[in-house]
Amino acid sequence: MGEPTFISCSAKRKLIQIPDQGAAVIAGYWSPELGLCTQSVLLKWKDGRISSLQPLRNLESCSEKKLPWDSYIILPGWLDVHVHLALDSLDFYQCLENWAHPSLIEENMKGYLQHYLEMGIVGIRDGGDLPGFSWLAKNRVNEGVWTGPKVISVHEAVNRAGMYGRFLGRGFKDILEWQEKERDFFDQGIDQLKVVVTGLIKFDDYQVVGPTQWTVEELRELVEAAHRRGILVMAHASGEEGISVAIAAGVDSIEHGYYMTTQHIELMREEKIAWVPTVAPIGNILKYPSDRYSSHEIDTLKRILETQLAKINEAYRLNVRLGVGTDAGAYRVPHAKGFYDELDWMAQTGIPKLEVYRLATQENARICGVPELGRLNIGTPMNQLQLVNDL
Numbered sequence: 259m260g261e262p263t264f265i266s267c268s269a270k271r272k273l274i275q276i277p278d279q280g281a282a283v284i285a286g287y288w289s290p291e292l293g294l295c296t297q298s299v300l301l302k303w304k305d306g307r308i309s310s311l312q313p314l315r316n317l318e319s320c321s322e323k324k325l326p327w328d329s330y331i332i333l334p335g336w337l338d339v340h341v342h343l344a345l346d347s348l349d350f351y352q353c354l355e356n357w358a359h360p361s362l363i364e365e366n367m368k369g370y371l372q373h374y375l376e377m378g379i380v381g382i383r384d385g386g387d388l389p390g391f392s393w394l395a396k397n398r399v400n401e402g403v404w405t406g407p408k409v410i411s412v413h414e415a416v417n418r419a420g421m422y423g424r425f426l427g428r429g430f431k432d433i434l435e436w437q438e439k440e441r442d443f444f445d446q447g448i449d450q451l452k453v454v455v456t457g458l459i460k461f462d463d464y465q466v467v468g469p470t471q472w473t474v475e476e477l478r479e480l481v482e483a484a485h486r487r488g489i490l491v492m493a494h495a496s497g498e499e500g501i502s503v504a505i506a507a508g509v510d511s512i513e514h515g516y517y518m519t520t521q522h523i524e525l526m527r528e529e530k531i532a533w534v535p536t537v538a539p540i541g542n543i544l545k546y547p548s549d550r551y552s553s554h555e556i557d558t559l560k561r562i563l564e565t566q567l568a569k570i571n572e573a574y575r576l577n578v579r580l581g582v583g584t585d586a587g588a589y590r591v592p593h594a595k596g597f598y599d600e601l602d603w604m605a606q607t608g609i610p611k612l613e614v615y616r617l618a619t620q621e622n623a624r625i626c627g628v629p630e631l632g633r634l635n636i637g638t639p640m641n642q643l644q645l646v647n648d649l
């Protein structure tokens with residue numbers, strides 16, 4: 259007997275324990291590989307993996323005992339390619355104070371991870387935190403101590419000392435300091451390298467972004483250090499200058515990318531750089547109003563949101579690789595639930611729904627460097643799938 263097998267039933271927000279081998283009649287399936295099927299299907303699995311998926315004609319007789327799944331459609335599990343498990347989406351500064359009590363943060367993270375799986379999210383990429391909480395979470399899941407999605411963690415981000423990102427990484431004062439510590443940095447363990455290229459956008463000043471932290475040459479050195487080790491690079495970058503620097507340095511994905519230009523988009527298509535536009539941290543403030551922001555800030559956020567949605571649509575039409583990532587843990591972007599907001603925001607740009615689903619599964623898996631996730635085919639493990647009520 260192996261470990262118990264679960265399948266995520268996001269329709270009911272729970273995990274269903276299933277036998278290692280079994281059969282069920284389901285209402286259909288969808289995956290990027292197989293396309294959409296909306297008729298009754300006999301699903302069978304063996305050793306925890308799909309062994310057959312046959313359309314059921316005229317209620318053919320089938321002697322096996324079947325699970326009562328006939329209202330469910332089966333899909334690949336989602337991935338969220340930008341989260342921060344160490345943040346609570348409620349109060350950033352209070353949360354950083356709570357970091358002094360690791361057991362509290364660990365309890366939070368354990369709950370979020372369980373919730374991700376219950377909501378059909380089978381993989382997350384964590385953009386890091388200085389104390390290494392997300393790295394710990396990844397190890398807990400891998401050891402089987404905690405139940406959760408596959409965690410891809412950057413461990414700690416690389417930022418410039420004294421500039422934005424002090425909660426993400428220790429900060430390097432210059433490229434020389436980085437060179438001295440490069441080996442140790444990689445040796446502490448990382449799945450991807452996160453580089454902080456720019457500061458934050460300003461909610462009260464359209465088009466203004468915190469300063470760029472690296473020259474193209476410096477950033478290229480960081481990127482090459484990762485690539486030599488076979489490690490992908492995610493770049494936190496917004497604004498004309500910072501995005502240009504990130505593209506020129508050869509990063510693998512641009513995170514946030516507010517104020518992206520058409521020229522950036524064209525270069526990213528050529529270089530096959532992915533864009534993870536994280537709409538929820540802006541959009542959800544407008545979607546779930548509070549009294550935290552002034553009317554001037556709200557107006558600015560509306561402009562930023564409109565610009566971002568239009569640019570995402572342009573990038574989609576030009577065939578740029580797009581990822582679905584939330585920045586979960588940011589204010590108003592709760593873990594797991596925020597992913598459904600991000601799916602809605604992506605659909606609001608005009609990208610067809612099943613195309614959004616393809617981005618949220620197959621493309622997200624590629625961005626995570628785990629292409630075996632985000633699939634549904636013969637041989638796919640049942641615990642990487644989800645059951646939904648409708649598409």
Ligand SMILES: [Zn+2]
Pocket residue numbers: 340341342385585
């Ligand atoms: Zn982030």
